[in-house]
């Protein structure tokens with residue numbers, strides 16, 4: 001028999017993706033550098049479907065029907081290149097290599113170019129949803145040549161998550177690195193969402209004076225409204241969890257130093273290259289980084305500042321409602337920034353990404369899945385050329401309604417010394433976009449003064465320079 005698809009790299013993600021294909025009726029060829037993993041998979045889950053276990057690269061390739069579809073689920077970076085080097089010489093024109101790892105989109109662009117010369121279709125495919133998603137239905141973001149989607153697409157549609165309206169959470173995002181780029185920004189938005197939720201929690205704890213189990217209840221309530229999302233749901237679970245050993249709230253016994261694997265950092269690095277202000281995502285990455293500076297934090301604990309004093313019980317509930325408004329408004333801003341980055345990447349690399357389709361495939365399966373994404377899709381479907389999510393009437397109105405509370409929450413945070421970089425960056429972005437005039441005019445004056453960098457004027461075309469060291473007359477720049 002021959003397999004319609006093969007998976008090499010059978011750690012958590014690869015194993016679960018292979019099982020997902022098999023459970024959907026496909027025959028799946030299996031391969032892993034260390035053969036014992038392949039054997040274990042077949043021993044434990046062989047009954048779930050048709051698997052062809054192979055040990056050598058040659059046997060693996062021989063087990064695949066043509067054109068071959070070979071999914072790589074190995075550690076991103078050099079291991080992916082090593083695996084491509086191993087398999088590419090065994091493949092023929094028209095065959096497909098699908099990289100489901102968290103590759104940097106620039107690597108995907110390079111690999112696609114190199115393999116195209118050999119006639120191999122290389123599909124960089126973002127996969128979100130973690131271990132559970134890979135097994136039961138992830139959100140899938142494939143890039144690569146559009147022809148490859150003709151035969152691969154229907155298979156991915158089968159194994160993907162389905163949104164509430166039944167639509168599969170997969171679409172051909174765009175050529176070469178488009179899929180991995182969108183996956184990268186997805187993770188950046190995930191960082192921002194998590195940071196904003198973290199700030200909301202800290203405010204409810206320090207300013208409202210609520211204990212974790214009470215805050216969990218509040219998150220559960222929020223999860224029935226417009227904030228309905230996977231991350232809010234699991235936040236309530238984590239907050240209500242009690243540590244077995246100490247009997248204390250779990251969140252109080254975990255070291256407060258967050259880790260990161262790199263996709264959030266890439267989102268910010270690439271945004272800097274593209275000139276896109278993703279201040280909320282950047283603050284989220286920096287907040288994780290700051291949390292990890294244990295020595296710096298130890299050395300700084302004695303710095304002076306207010307100590308948060310919880311509000312009287314009668315005022316706490318109203319404050320919690322305000323926090324919900326601040327969280328929602330800040331969330332709109334992070335998504336605005338993330339979608340701006342995708343639009344800018346699409347423009348830079350000629351990907352022609354459909355932003356409405358991207359929000360649609362994030363509605364299920366992935367970590368940032370949320371009811372909210374349906375609304376983003378509606379906004380882009382109504383106006384594909386929407387300059388920014390904030391230009392959408394509905395979102396603009398919601399922020400307008402939320403902003404008094406949003407500002408009040410930040411006032412309380414600043415007064416009480418609770419760090420809220422995500423909420424603050426989001427509001428600063430909003431206010432900067434609204435501003436009639438920005439101090440950038442002064443910046444231009446300074447740049448012209450010290451570096452003769454020239455400036456443009458509001459009343460005339462052209463560029464100008466003031467003779468700052470001379471008689472201060474203006475000349476053409």
Ligand code: NDP
Nearest residue numbers: 009010011012013014033034073074075076079101102130
């Ligand atoms: P890991 O990232 O831990 O990778 C382990 C796998 O890579 C093993 O199968 C290992 O083989 C193989 N491998 C490592 N180096 C090489 C090499 N030089 N040559 C051949 N094979 C090699 O596994 P995960 O399942 O966690 O992730 C797989 C990919 O999916 C990664 O790119 C990851 O970033 C991405 N991803 C992970 C998510 C998650 O939630 N974990 C979510 C979405 C994407 P061996 O058994 O022989 O050591």
